[in-house]
Amino acid sequence: xxxxxxxxxxxxxxxxxxxxxxxxxxxxxxxxxxxxxxxxxxxxxxxxxxxxxxxxxxxxxxxxxxxxxxxxxxxxxxxxxxxxxxxxxxxxxxxxxxxxxxxxxxxxxxxxxxxxxxxxxxxxxxxxxxxxxxxxxxxxxxxxxxxxxxxxxxxxxxxxxxxxxxxxxxxxxxxxxxxxxxxxxxxxxxxxxxxxxxxxxxxxxxxxxxxxxxxxxxxxxxxxxxxxxxxxxxxxxxxxxxxxxxxxxxxxxxxxxxxxxxxxxxxxxxxxxxxxxxxxxxxxxxxxxxxxxxxxxxxxxxxxxxxxxxxxxxxxxxxxxxxxxxxxxxxxxxxxxxxxxxxxxxxxxxx
Amino acid sequence: xxxxxxxxxxxxxxxxxxxxxxxxxxxxxxxxxxxxxxxxxxxxxxxxxxxxxxxxxxxxxxxxxxxxxxxxxxxxxxxxxxxxxxxxxxxxxxxxxxxxxxxxxxxxxxxxxxxxxxxxxxxxxxxxxxxxxxxxxxxxxxxxxxxxxxxxxxxxxxxxxxxxxxxxxxxxxxxxxxxxxxxxxxxxxxxxxxxxxxxxxxxxxxxxxxxxxxxxxxxxxxxxxxxxxxxxxxxxxxxxxxxxxxxxxxxxxxxxxxxxxxxxxxxxxxxxxxxxxxxxxxxxxxxxxxxxxxxxxxxxxxxxxxxxxxxxxxxxxxxxxxxxxxxxxxxxxxxxxxxxxxxxxxxxxxxxxxxxxxxxxxxxxxxxxxxxxxxxxxxxxxxxxxxxxxxxxxxxxxxxxxxxxxxxxxxxxxxxxxxxxxxxxxxxxxxxxxxxxxxxxxxxxxxxxxxxxxxxxxxxxxxxxxxxxxxxxxxxxxxxxxxxxxxxxxxxxxxxxxxxxxxxxxxxxxxxxxxxxxxxxxxxxxxxxxxxxxxxxxxxxxxxxxxxxxxxxxxxxxxxxxxxxxxxxxxxxxxxxxxxxxxxxxxxxxxxxxxxxx
Numbered sequence: 001x002x003x004x005x006x007x008x009x010x011x012x013x014x015x016x017x018x019x020x021x022x023x024x025x026x027x028x029x030x031x032x033x034x035x036x037x038x039x040x041x042x043x044x045x046x047x048x049x050x051x052x053x054x055x056x057x058x059x060x061x062x063x064x065x066x067x068x069x070x071x072x073x074x075x076x077x078x079x080x081x082x083x084x085x086x087x088x089x090x091x092x093x094x095x096x097x098x099x100x101x102x103x104x105x106x107x108x109x110x111x112x113x114x115x116x117x118x119x120x121x122x123x124x125x126x127x128x129x130x131x132x133x134x135x136x137x138x139x140x141x142x143x144x145x146x147x148x149x150x151x152x153x154x155x156x157x158x159x160x161x162x163x164x165x166x167x168x169x170x171x172x173x174x175x176x177x178x179x180x181x182x183x184x185x186x187x188x189x190x191x192x193x194x195x196x197x198x199x200x201x202x203x204x205x206x207x208x209x210x211x212x213x214x215x216x217x218x219x220x221x222x223x224x225x226x227x228x229x230x231x232x233x234x235x236x237x238x239x240x241x242x243x244x245x246x247x248x249x250x251x252x253x254x255x256x257x258x259x260x261x262x263x264x265x266x267x268x269x270x271x272x273x274x275x276x277x278x279x280x281x282x283x284x285x286x287x288x289x290x291x292x293x294x295x296x297x298x299x300x301x302x303x304x305x306x307x308x309x310x311x312x313x314x315x316x317x318x319x320x321x322x323x324x325x326x327x328x329x330x331x332x333x334x335x336x337x338x339x340x341x342x343x344x345x346x347x348x349x350x351x
Numbered sequence: 352x353x354x355x356x357x358x359x360x361x362x363x364x365x366x367x368x369x370x371x372x373x374x375x376x377x378x379x380x381x382x383x384x385x386x387x388x389x390x391x392x393x394x395x396x397x398x399x400x401x402x403x404x405x406x407x408x409x410x411x412x413x414x415x416x417x418x419x420x421x422x423x424x425x426x427x428x429x430x431x432x433x434x435x436x437x438x439x440x441x442x443x444x445x446x447x448x449x450x451x452x453x454x455x456x457x458x459x460x461x462x463x464x465x466x467x468x469x470x471x472x473x474x475x476x477x478x479x480x481x482x483x484x485x486x487x488x489x490x491x492x493x494x495x496x497x498x499x500x501x502x503x504x505x506x507x508x509x510x511x512x513x514x515x516x517x518x519x520x521x522x523x524x525x526x527x528x529x530x531x532x533x534x535x536x537x538x539x540x541x542x543x544x545x546x547x548x549x550x551x552x553x554x555x556x557x558x559x560x561x562x563x564x565x566x567x568x569x570x571x572x573x574x575x576x577x578x579x580x581x582x583x584x585x586x587x588x589x590x591x592x593x594x595x596x597x598x599x600x601x602x603x604x605x606x607x608x609x610x611x612x613x614x615x616x617x618x619x620x621x622x623x624x625x626x627x628x629x630x631x632x633x634x635x636x637x638x639x640x641x642x643x644x645x646x647x648x649x650x651x652x653x654x655x656x657x658x659x660x661x662x663x664x665x666x667x668x669x670x671x672x673x674x675x676x677x678x679x680x681x682x683x684x685x686x687x688x689x690x691x692x693x694x695x696x697x698x699x700x701x702x703x704x705x706x707x708x709x710x711x712x713x714x715x716x717x718x719x720x721x722x723x724x725x726x727x728x729x730x731x732x733x734x735x736x737x738x739x740x741x742x743x744x745x746x747x748x749x750x751x752x753x754x755x756x757x758x759x760x761x762x763x764x765x766x767x768x769x770x771x772x773x774x775x776x777x778x779x780x781x782x783x784x785x786x787x788x789x790x791x792x793x794x795x796x797x798x799x800x801x802x803x804x805x806x807x808x809x810x811x812x813x814x815x816x817x818x819x820x821x822x823x824x825x826x827x828x829x830x831x832x833x834x835x836x837x838x839x840x841x842x843x844x845x846x847x848x849x850x851x852x853x854x855x856x857x858x859x860x861x862x863x864x865x866x867x868x869x870x871x872x873x874x875x876x877x878x879x880x881x882x883x884x885x886x887x888x889x890x891x892x893x894x895x896x897x898x899x900x901x902x903x904x905x906x907x908x909x910x911x912x913x914x915x916x917x918x919x920x921x922x923x924x925x926x927x928x929x930x931x932x933x934x935x936x937x938x939x940x941x942x943x944x945x946x947x948x949x
Contacts, residue, residue: 003790007798007863007915009425011884014865024863035789036855036923044860191854219855219923231853235901 003030018054026050026057028078032071038190038216039069039138043076045193046107046136049200050077053248061097061104065090065119068145069111069138069216077107088119091126091135095317098131101327102318105204106133113143116152116171123173127180127209132316134203134210137173138190140218141229148221159226172298174308177211178291183314184210185290187305189234190217194243199307201246207268208314215303239297241282241306245274268313275307284310352875354897354904357846360780363932365892366909367842369432372419374754376936377401379416379432380842384794386435387835389828392446394439399446400935400943403473403519403753404498406511409437410823411502413630413748421841424888425864425911428803430837434823438831440511451480451943453523458482460544460767465532468496469749470549470740472519473756478763479522480942486543487524490531492582494520497551497741498749500578501600503607504819535708535736545735545763548708548722549752552741556700558595562653566660566695570653573600573698580607580818589693591615593663595650596698597627602634604696605642610818617690618644619663621680623670636822639808640815649680651687653695662691701746721745728772729759737762757938764939776937785843785929786919792929794843796916798863799836840914844932847905849897851926858918858927859883866908867918872898882906 006027014022026047031040050060057079064070066087073082081104085093094108108126115123115137126135141154150158150166153173158166177185184206188196196214203210215234217223223230248271265273265284275284283289290309297304318325328336355362365371369379378397385394398405412433420429460483464471467489475485493499495512520526532538538546555572557563563570569589573596579585592613594605597620608616618637620627624646627634638644648665655661665688668680703721708714715723715732722731724738731738739755741747762772785793807824808814814822826834858867865884872878875893879886886893891910898904919927935941 004797004915004917004920006861006917007913008800009798009863009913011864011866011911012424013884013887031861034923035921036853036857038855040860040921041856044856191856193856217855219853223853231855232900 003032005030017051019056021051021057023047023051025079026077028073028075031075033068033075034144034220036219037068038140038218039072040075041190041193042136042138042196042214042216043072045190045196045200046076048193048197049204052197053201053204053246055105055204059104060107062107062109063090063094063097064109065111065114067111067114068140068218069109070114072138073109088114088117088122090114091119091122091131094133095126095129095131098133098317099323101329102132102323102325103327106131107204108133108135110135110137112137112139112141112151112153112173116173120152120171124176124180127177127182127211130181130183130209130314130316130320132207132209132318134200134206134212136200136203136212136214138216139173139213139229140216140222141227142218142222144218144221148218155228158228159224161221161224161227163226172294173211174213175291175294177213178287178294178309181209182211182309183208183311184307185309186211186307187213187215187303189215189238189305191231191234192238192240192305195240195305198244198246202244202267202273202307202310205246205248205267205269205271206310206314208311208316234303237301237303239279239302239304241277241279241304241308242284243276243278244307245276247272247274265310265312273307273310278306284308352872352878352893352895354849355892355894357894360778360934362892363782363844364934366844366912367932367934368419368421369416370842370934372415373402374415374751375402375757376934377416378842378933378935380838380840381933382439383430383432383435383835383838384840386438387795387832391439391442392444392449395443395446396449398436398439399518400938402750403476403756404469404515404749405436406440406515407498407507408749409433409435409440410507410511411498412436412750415750421839421911422837425913426802431803431806431826431834434806434826435831435835438826438828441825442828450518451522453521454480454482456482457484458767460484461486461542462545462547462763463488463538463541463543464547464549465535465538466496466548466550466740466742467491467494467526467528468549468551468740468752469498470742470752470756470759471496471547472516473753474547474549474739474760474763475524476519476522476943477757477760477939478942479519479524481764481940483767485524486527488527488530488532490529492529494526494528496549500581501574501603503577503603504581505606505610505814505817505822506603508819508821533707535714536712539712539735543735544767545737547759547763548736548738548742549740549756550742552701552703552746554702554704555697556702558650558697558699560650560652562655562660565658566653566655568658569660569693570695570697573604573696574701576696577603577607580611585611587612589613591692592617592694592696593690593692594618594696594698595663596620596700597622597629597644598698598700599629599633600701601696601698602629602637604698605637606640607818608694608696609640609642609815613694616642617692618642619648619650619665619690620644620646621649621668623647626678640811647680648688654689660693660695662689663695664689701741703742703745727758727775728762729755730762730772734766757936760939761937778937779933779935779941781933782844782846782930785931790920792843792916794840794929794931795836796840796843796914796929798839798913798915799833801833801837803837804830804834841912842932843914843916843929845894845907845912845914845916845918846928846930847894847896847907848926848928849899849905851924852896852899852905853924853926854899854901854903855923857921857923861917861921863915863917864911864913866910866912868906869899869903870906871902872904878906879908882908884908886910
C-alpha cells in the first residue's frame with residue numbers, strides 16, 4: 001500500500017483563524033489506518049476543534065498508549081508535542097507531564113483496549129485525581145490490531161464478524177468516569193461531527209478532567225450486522241440528549257430558541273457552552289441523575305450521546321496539591337533544589 | 352437538487368475544463384499523460400485526430416484551454432497545455448504509418464473547397480479517407496492559408512506547415528493553388544455535390560484619417576504586409592516603425608519589423624493595455640524584444656512632408672464608464688502627441704469580404720454582409736454550400752477553424768449520403784475504473800507542486816538577426832515531463848455510487864480541497880453556501896447523489912477537485928471510484944479518429 005501525502009494545494013478560500021493558521025496547519029501525517037476508520041474522523045474532528053479554538057499547536061501535548069486509536073496522534077497536530085507511551089500507561093505519563101507543566105493543553109488519546117483492559121487502573125486514577133486534560137477514548141468494541149476479538153467495552157450479546165456472541169458484560173467507561181469524579185463527561189459518535197467537534201472544543205476548554213467516549217466503528221472488524229458499534233447500529237440506537245455550541249468570544253446569540261430548549265453554561269475559563277437540548281428533562285449538572293439515566297437507556301438498548309455531565313467550576317489536581325503555578329522548566333536550580341536546610345525543615349514536619 | 356445524471360456525457364466532459372473549452376474538444380489530459388510516459392507519437396495522434404495541426408497549434412494556438420485549466424484555480428498558473436502539444440509534435444518521430452491511407456475507391460461525390468487554410472484542410476482530411484473527390488482552390492501559391500501567409504516564421508517554421516499540411520494533401524486531393532475563385536455561381540454550375548467556403552477574413556481594415564493618401568507609400572496594411580514578408584516580397588522596413596492596433600496581428604507586425612531593420616518600433620493602441628486583444632504572452636514577447644506598447648492614444652493624422660510620411664499625430668484619451676459599465680474613450684483635453692516614424696503598419700482588424708459570392712444564388716447575407724451560417728451544421732441557406740473558419744462568423748483563430756471544419760465535414764457527409772444534415776452523430780464515450788489495487792491507480796495521482804515552467808527562448812540578439820529563426824525553442828524532454836506532471840488528470844473522474852456509501856466521512860476528512868460535503872439536500876443556490884467550503888464558482892457544477900441512509904446527500908463541488916483520488920483511496924466500500932472519462936466528439940465516419948487506448 002502506498003500512502004500519498006495529502007497534497008499541499010488547498011481550497012482557495014480556505015479560512016484562517018485568529019492565529020493566521022488554516023485548518024490544514026493542524027493536520028498531521030497521512031493516516032495509515034484502514035480506509036474508512038472511525039478514528040480518522042475523530043482525528044478530523046480534533047483538527048477542526050483546535051482550529052476553531054485558535055489553539056497554538058505548539059502549546060498542545062498529545063499523549064497516547066498502544067492500539068489503533070493510540071496511533072492517531074501522528075495523524076493530527078503535526079506541530080504539537082507528542083508522547084506515545086507504553087500500553088495503558090498514557091494516564092501516568094500525562095499526569096506527570098501535567099504536574100511538571102500545567103501551561104500546556106493536554107490531550108490524551110486512547111482506545112477501549114488501552115483504557116478499559118490493560119490500562120483500566122490508570123484510567124480510574126487519572127479520573128479521580130482530576131487531572132486537567134481532555135481524555136478521548138476511541139471506542140470501537142474490538143481489538144482491531146489483533147484482528148477483531150471483542151474488547152472490554154463490547155456489549156453482551158453483540159456478535160463478532162464470524163457470528164460469535166459476546167458473553168461478557170461490558171465496561172461502561174462513561175459510567176466509570178462519572179462515578180470517579182470526572183468533571184466533564186460526554187459520549188459521541190465518529191459519524192456525527194456536528195456533535196463531536198463542539199464536544200471536543202468544550203472539553204479542551206474545560207479546566208479539569210474531561211472525558212469523551214467516542215464510538216468509532218471499526219470498518220474492518222466491527223461494522224457488520226449484529227455489531228453494536230457499526231455505523232448502522234449506532235445511528236439507529238443513538239439517543240442524543242443535546243448538541244452544543246462553544247462560544248469563546250463576544251459572539252452575539254442570533255438564533256432564537258423556544259424557552260426551555262437552550263441552556264447556557266458558563267465555563268471557568270470564560271467561554272460559554274450553549275446546550276441545545278433534545279431531551280428536555282436531561283440535567284447536565286446532576287451527576288447521580290445522569291448515571292441513572294444512562295443505565296436506564298442502556299437497558300432499553302439505546303446509546304446516549306451528547307454532553308452528559310459538566311461541572312462548570314472544577315478543581316484539578318494542582319489545586320488539590322497546592323502546587324506552584326510556574327512550570328518546572330521555568331524554575332531555576334535554587335527553586336527546584338532548595339538545599340539541605342529546607343529538606344531538614346520538611347523532614348521535621350513529618351516527624 | 353435532483354441527483355446528477357452522470358450518464359449525460361456533457362456532465363463529465365465539463366469537468367475536463369480544458370477539453371470542454373477547446374473548440375475541437377481535444378482530450379488534453381489523455382495526451383499529457385502520454386507525454387509524461389514518453390509516448391510522444393501516441394500523444395501526437397490524439398492531437399492529430401482532434402485538432403489536425405498539432406505542431407502548428409502547439410506554437411500558435413490561442414489556447415482557450417489554458418484559462419479554463421483547473422490548475423489555474425488552485426495554484427497560480429495553468430498547465431502549459433499548448434507548449435506540451437508542441438512537445439508531442441517535436442518528439443513523435445515518424446508517424447506516417449499511423450495516418451489514414453488515401454481512399455482506394457472514389458465514392459463518386461465531388462466537393463469543392465474554397466481556400467486552403469485550416470478550415471478547408473480539416474474538411475478535406477475528414478472526407479478524403481471516405482473516398483470523396485476533393486478540389487481545393489486557393490489564390491496563394493502555396494497551401495496553408497493564414498497559417499502560412501500571416502504567421503511569421505520566427506513563431507512557426509515553414510517546415511512544420513509543410514509537414515502537417517502534407518499529411519492532409521497526401522490523402523489525395525486536387526490542389527488548385529494560385530487559382531482564385533471569382534464566382535460561386537460558376538463553381539456551383541460545375542456540379543459539385545457540396546461546396547465548402549473556408550476563405551478566411553482576407554481584408555485588413557484600413558485607417559482613413561488625414562494624410563493616409565499622401566503618405567501611402569509608407570503606410571501598410573498589417574496582414575497584407577505580413578503576407579508579403581512571408582512570401583519574400585518584402586525584406587526591409589524603416590528604422591522607426593509605428594504599429595497601430597492591439598491584436599495578435601499587431602504583435603506579429605512589430606516583431607517582424609524588429610527583424611527587418613526596425614530599431615525604434617512602437618505599438619500604439621487606442622484602448623488600455625489590459626483590454627488589448629493580443630494574447631498576454633504575445634504582448635510579453637513583443638515587450639521582451641524592446642517594443643514599447645503605448646496606450647490610450649487615438650490616431651488622428653498621418654503627418655507628411657514632401658510626399659513622405661513623417662509621423663503620426665495622436666489624441667490622448669481616457670476611459671470612462673457609464674452606469675451600465677460600458678466603456679467609452681473620451682479625450683483628456685491634453686494637447687495631441689506626435690510620434691515620428693518612417694513606416695506605419697495598420698493592424699486595426701480584419702474584415703470578411705465576399706465580392707465573389709453572387710447575392711442571387713440562394714445564400715442569405717445579414718446586415719453586416721456576413722453569410723447566415725448555422726452554428727451547428729455550418730450550413731448556409733443554400734443546401735450545398737457550407738462555411739467555416741473566419742469566413743463563417745468573422746475572424747477567430749485556427750482552433751475554431753478546425754472545429755468548424757469537423758462539423759462541416761459531418762454535414763457534407765450527411766448530405767452526400769442522403770441523410771438529414773441536422774442528425775449529428777453522437778460522441779464516442781468511455782468511462783472506466785482506474786483501480787489497480789489498494790491505493791493503486793493506473794494514473795499518477797501524486798500532485799506535483801511545481802509552478803509552471805517557462806519555455807526556453809533563443810538568445811534575443813540571435814533571434815532578432817534572422818526572421819526565420821524560431822524564438823521559442825520548446826521544452827526538452829525533462830522540462831516536458833515536469834510540466835506534464837502539473838496536469839491534474841481532470842478526466843479521471845470521481846464517480847460516486849449512492850448505495851455503497853456508509854457515510855463514514857473518510858472522504859470528507861481526506862479531501863485536500865474540502866470539495867465533498869454530506870448534508871441535507873436543498874436548492875442549488877442555498878446548498879452552495881453551506882458546503883464544507885463555499886462553492887462560489889457557479890460555472891462549475893455540483894455533483895449531487897441520491898438520498899443516503901441518513902437522508903442526507905453527498906454534494907461534491909467540482910470546482911477545485913484535484914482528482915488526486917484520495918477520496919477513493921480512503922473509501923472503505925468503493926462508493927468512490929476514479930474512472931477515466933474519454934470522450935471523442937464525432938467526426939465524419941470517424942475516418943481519422945481511432946479512440947486511442949480505450
